[in-house]
Amino acid sequence: MVDAVQAPKSSVSTSSVWQLVKYALLALLLMFVLLTSLHFVTLRLGIGTESHAAVDFENNSITLNLGSEPPQLDSTRSTDMVSGQVLGHVMEGLIRYGPNNEILPGMATSWEVSELKGTFYLREDAFWSDGTPVTAHDFVFAWQTVLKPETASQYSFILYPLKNAEAIDNEEMAVETLGATALNDYTLQVDLEQPTPYFIKLLAFFTYLPINEEFYNSRERKYGTNAEDLIYNGPFVISKWQHGSRLRLEKNHTYWNKEETLLDAIDFGYILSDPTATINLFATEKIVMAGLQAENIERALANGWPIKEHVDGSVFYLGFNHREERPSSNRNLRKAIQLVCDPEELVYKVLKTPGNRPGESIFPVWLKGVEGLFRDEYPAPKHERNIELAQQYLANALNELGLAEPPRLTFLTGDSEFSTKHAEYYQNLFKQNLGIEVRIDQQTFSQRLAKMTSGDYDIVAAGWGPDYDDVLTFGDLFTSWNLNNRGLFKNDELDRNVQIAQQSSDARTRMEAMDRVQHILYEEAAIIFEYERGSSYVADDRVQGITRRAVGTDPDFTRAYLVKPETE
Amino acid sequence: MTRYVLMRLIQGVITVWFIATATFFVMHNIPGNPLQNEKAVSEQVQKKLEEKYGLDKNVVVQYGIYMWNMIRGDFGLSFKQEERPVNKIIAERFPVSAILGVLAIVIAGMGGVLWGALTALYRNRWPDVVIIILVILGISVPSFVFATVGQLGIVVANRMLGFELLPVAGWGTIWHMLVPALVLGLGTMAFLTRLMRTSMLEIVNADYIRTARSKGVPVAQIFAKHQFRNAILPVVTVLGPSIAAITTGGFVVENVFAIPGLGRTFVEAVQQSDYTVIMGTTVFYGAFLVLMVIVVDLVYALIDPRVRLQ
Numbered sequence: 092m093v094d095a096v097q098a099p100k101s102s103v104s105t106s107s108v109w110q111l112v113k114y115a116l117l118a119l120l121l122m123f124v125l126l127t128s129l130h131f132v133t134l135r136l137g138i139g140t141e142s143h144a145a146v147d148f149e150n151n152s153i154t155l156n157l158g159s160e161p162p163q164l165d166s167t168r169s170t171d172m173v174s175g176q177v178l179g180h181v182m183e184g185l186i187r188y189g190p191n192n193e194i195l196p197g198m199a200t201s202w203e204v205s206e207l208k209g210t211f212y213l214r215e216d217a218f219w220s221d222g223t224p225v226t227a228h229d230f231v232f233a234w235q236t237v238l239k240p241e242t243a244s245q246y247s248f249i250l251y252p253l254k255n256a257e258a259i260d261n262e263e264m265a266v267e268t269l270g271a272t273a274l275n276d277y278t279l280q281v282d283l284e285q286p287t288p289y290f291i292k293l294l295a296f297f298t299y300l301p302i303n304e305e306f307y308n309s310r311e312r313k314y315g316t317n318a319e320d321l322i323y324n325g326p327f328v329i330s331k332w333q334h335g336s337r338l339r340l341e342k343n344h345t346y347w348n349k350e351e352t353l354l355d356a357i358d359f360g361y362i363l364s365d366p367t368a369t370i371n372l373f374a375t376e377k378i379v380m381a382g383l384q385a386e387n388i389e390r391a392l393a394n395g396w397p398i399k400e401h402v403d404g405s406v407f408y409l410g411f412n413h414r415e416e417r418p419s420s421n422r423n424l425r426k427a428i429q430l431v432c433d434p435e436e437l438v439y440k441v442l443k444t445p446g447n448r449p450g451e452s453i454f455p456v457w458l459k460g461v462e463g464l465f466r467d468e469y470p471a472p473k474h475e476r477n478i479e480l481a482q483q484y485l486a487n488a489l490n491e492l493g494l495a496e497p498p499r500l501t502f503l504t505g506d507s508e509f510s511t512k513h514a515e516y517y518q519n520l521f522k523q524n525l526g527i528e529v530r531i532d533q534q535t536f537s538q539r540l541a542k543m544t545s546g547d548y549d550i551v552a553a554g555w556g557p558d559y560d561d562v563l564t565f566g567d568l569f570t571s572w573n574l575n576n577r578g579l580f581k582n583d584e585l586d587r588n589v590q591i592a593q594q595s596s597d598a599r600t601r602m603e604a605m606d607r608v609q610h611i612l613y614e615e616a617a618i619i620f621e622y623e624r625g626s627s628y629v630a631d632d633r634v635q636g637i638t639r640r641a642v643g644t645d646p647d648f649t650r651a652y653l654v655k656p657e658t659e
Numbered sequence: 660m661t662r663y664v665l666m667r668l669i670q671g672v673i674t675v676w677f678i679a680t681a682t683f684f685v686m687h688n689i690p691g692n693p694l695q696n697e698k699a700v701s702e703q704v705q706k707k708l709e710e711k712y713g714l715d716k717n718v719v720v721q722y723g724i725y726m727w728n729m730i731r732g733d734f735g736l737s738f739k740q741e742e743r744p745v746n747k748i749i750a751e752r753f754p755v756s757a758i759l760g761v762l763a764i765v766i767a768g769m770g771g772v773l774w775g776a777l778t779a780l781y782r783n784r785w786p787d788v789v790i791i792i793l794v795i796l797g798i799s800v801p802s803f804v805f806a807t808v809g810q811l812g813i814v815v816a817n818r819m820l821g822f823e824l825l826p827v828a829g830w831g832t833i834w835h836m837l838v839p840a841l842v843l844g845l846g847t848m849a850f851l852t853r854l855m856r857t858s859m860l861e862i863v864n865a866d867y868i869r870t871a872r873s874k875g876v877p878v879a880q881i882f883a884k885h886q887f888r889n890a891i892l893p894v895v896t897v898l899g900p901s902i903a904a905i906t907t908g909g910f911v912v913e914n915v916f917a918i919p920g921l922g923r924t925f926v927e928a929v930q931q932s933d934y935t936v937i938m939g940t941t942v943f944y945g946a947f948l949v950l951m952v953i954v955v956d957l958v959y960a961l962i963d964p965r966v967r968l969q
Contacts, residue, residue, distance in 0.1 A: 104780070106879035110887075111776055118769040125765055129758050130833035136754055156917075163741045170696050243707040245700050261703045316742045334740070334751060335919030336830060361828060363917040367807055371814050371827045537691030537932040544699070545690070574699035 143358060145376045146633045148653060152356035153634055155648075156369050156378045157338060160362050164329075165315030166300040167237045170245050172556075172645075178297045179644025180340055180357065182325040185211055185230070185279075185294045188643045190636075190650060192560065194291065198225055198301065198324070199279070204291060206596060209281040210274075218345045219303050220323040227273035229301035235266040236307070237298055246298045249558060252287040288596045289561035295643055296559055326352040326649045336362055353636070353652035370629075379631040380646065385444045388627070396629040400446040403626050404641025405556035406455050406565065409517070409619040412549050413580045418498040419549040423488035425616035428550075430481035431524040434474070438622050441516045446625025452609045453565050455557075455623045457641050461598045465562055469606035472613035474620075478524050485525050497527040503548035506533045513552060543577040551578070554624070560642045562605045563592055569608075569617055580617045632656070667956070671949040678945040679938065683725065686937055687718050693738035693932045712738060725938065734939035739931050745939035748924060753943070755830060756913070756920035760906035762836055763844035767901065770848040772894060775855020776887060782860065790852065797849025805842045806915040813838060828917040839916045843909055847901045851894055858890040865889075892963055899955035903948045 161174040187197040199211040217225040254270025270282030318332035327340035338359040373381035434449035451471035460468040521527040588604040638647040709715040734745035909922035928936035
């Protein structure tokens with residue numbers, strides 16, 4: 092045997108290999124010691140997820156994933172959907188939504204609402220989780236808190252139908268002048284700034300939730316930041332909140348309607364945004380529900396998981412920059428772009444995920460109209476792709492703009508993989524049919540918003556989700572006074588029609604005004620309707636009674652219950 | 660020695676100050692700020708928000724306030740996880756990343772050294788060829804692929820076995836750590852394997868090996884005392900930067916395996932422009948890395964008697 096050290100090419104020294112094996116064994120031993128000690132350190136730190144089954148029949152509980160962590164749960168300052176979902180399970184406003192989106196009594200048992208005034212009669216059997224009764228003062232306090240300057244609430248605008256609310260928000264009046272008065276512990280009187288026919292529907296929104304004043308003040312600025320810094324009046328309470336990893340809800344035994352709460356616990360055992368990892372958790376029965384993206388659909392089909400669809404309520408569109416210095420302010424150019432777009436092609440050939448619906452209007456199909464659905468009563472503008480006509484519009488546009496060649500446009504969009512694919516589709520489409528060069532500008536969320544606000548774009552991929560269940564939640568989006576109209580579209584007729592819908596109490600008048608709005612937006616090509624977002628998801632069949640909603644708490648597990656599968 | 664350490668520490672503080680200053684001004688100069696939200700707010704509300712968080716002041720004044728607080732060890736309150744101190748967020752999240760990082764670096768270091776030595780012993784034979792192919796894979800495949808494949812592997816294994824061998828995601832026990840740490844350390848392990856192999860083969864032809872052999876020292880002893888120990892030195896050198904890469908590069912792994920670590924917190928903060936959290940984590944990581952590099956230099960002096968610290 093020749094030594095490896097002398098002649099490495101010929102053969103290997105067994106003794107050297109043995110030496111190496113000894114080292115390897117030593118390393119393994121060290122590894123073992125290290126792992127064990129790290130294990131105990133981790134247990135001591137107490138950070139972590141307890142691994143439960145997705146459906147736990149013994150404890151009558153379910154485990155779920157939360158896409159992101161609520162920044163905090165102070166309802167006066169919440170803005171995001173996840174906070175809304177959690178608050179919807181642990182708090183209750185004057186009203187609540189039933190399984191079919193009907194309005195049900197919540198903290199209020201009955202109410203009388205006239206044009207400028209509302210009186211709400213609160214139930215006397217409603218308590219906070221610390222045992223104190225929920226009273227009319229809790230609502231007055233919460234609403235005043237929203238409008239206090241130190242709260243700096245970003246959703247204060249949703250309170251503007253209340254008398255003086257806007258003036259208070261602008262620090263022109265004192266908070267005490269707000270049009271909300273507790274006549275006694277269980278009677279709340281509301282005065283409105285102007286007739287607001289949809290006011291009752293706003294009351295389920297989280298900014299309108301009550302807050303117990305004494306408790307709020309006892310927590311100083313920490314209200315809502317931890318499980319113990321909150322008290323609850325909804326179907327569940329937060330029993331554990333481990334930042335970054337877990338949020339556990341348990342049945343609230345002081346809730347007035349606790350008979351309807353069938354689950355004992357909802358465990359958001361994971362805080363995870365990665366879609367494939369979420370599916371992996373579902374595949375190993377760790378969570379009861381998971382969203383499906385295009386890349387996981389085949390896997391779901393292959394495993395025979397039941398795929399469900401849900402209209403999430405939001406509408407997506409391409410927004411134009413209407414500032415004068417931008418070529419996109421030219422109507423003919425916008426019309427040209429509009430006419431080469433085909434929402435059906437986008438939905439079925441580019442997006443591909445089931446559940447989405449080609450966009451035809453700013454008003455999604457589920458919105459209510461006079462009696463039935465708005466879109467059945469007032470059909471969306473007819474759209475058909477017409478390349479020839481588009482080119483004529485383009486020629487006119489170039490003429491008006493004094494250009495020899497089509498302008499180069501900046502397409503502002505998000506930084507996800509989906510955004511890239513989506514933007515490249517339009518880049519191709521505009522180049523091939525109109526010869527328009529598109530520069531794709533991908534930005535993170537907050538930078539995109541900054542560029543939208545400052546007007547540094549021509550076209551932007553945008554969307555809008557509903558805040559309340561009324562046509563106006565979409566209808567007023569492109570008025571000249573709406574701050575979310577970041578493209579600065581201005582049309583007097585549209586403004587007038589929105590004012591009609593805001594003030595009239597006649598349903599037909601309101602809906603007709605909104606019908607004009609959808610047609611103006613199309614005729615002026617103010618925006619290009621793209622799609623109504625739907626999502627596909629997989630859900631465990633052993634959990635029933637889950638409500639999905641376009642507006643409000645979604646998904647809603649407050650009435651969910653477990654069903655044992657039939658034994659084979 | 661003391662003087663050397665002191666000098667290095669002073670240099671380190673200057674480096675960290677530089678990192679903090681650069682981050683602060685770059686961060687404030689990119690479009691977007693933490694107070695921006697999907698729904699636009701009125702100018703009044705925007706003003707109130709800016710006042711509340713001190714963003715209405717001049718950037719230089721803000722910088723002064725921030726630095727003064729930082730010197731006193733206060734990183735401020737998070738913008739997005741409202742009212743939560745950044746110090747507390749780091750204190751909660753860093754131990755998780757550190758545990759994962761330690762495990763990953765130990766797996767990478769020991770694995771790299773052992774595989775590297777093995778390939779050198781079996782140079783140009785099949786174990787060498789197989790391992791080197793794996794090394795090339797390990798270096799070139801990005802960690803998010805390993806993370807996804809690793810997780811899918813757990814799913815398949817659990818299903819085939821019919822019981823839960825390893826949890827798919829989450830944090831809390833030894834079983835949660837194994838695959839994430841392996842995935843996290845894989846790239847570094849591959850890199851170290853190659854380094855160890857080269858270094859082993861270089862040393863084979865060194866004079867002192869020939870001398871030892873001619874003295875009649877047993878082969879195993881030459882391997883252990885002369886070849887292996889000397890070959891490890893370059894590995895120790897790159898271990899410092901590797902610790903940096905691993906503890907900060909945990910974002911993907913933390914995200915896929917739902918691990919509440921600091922890497923994930925940092926990336927989320929960047930996406931949301933959460934100024935205070937970005938600053939806090941950057942400065943903290945900066946200080947941590949500077950310290951690691953100093954520690955590695957000191958360790959180097961212990962292993963290699965030729966190195967004198969001045």
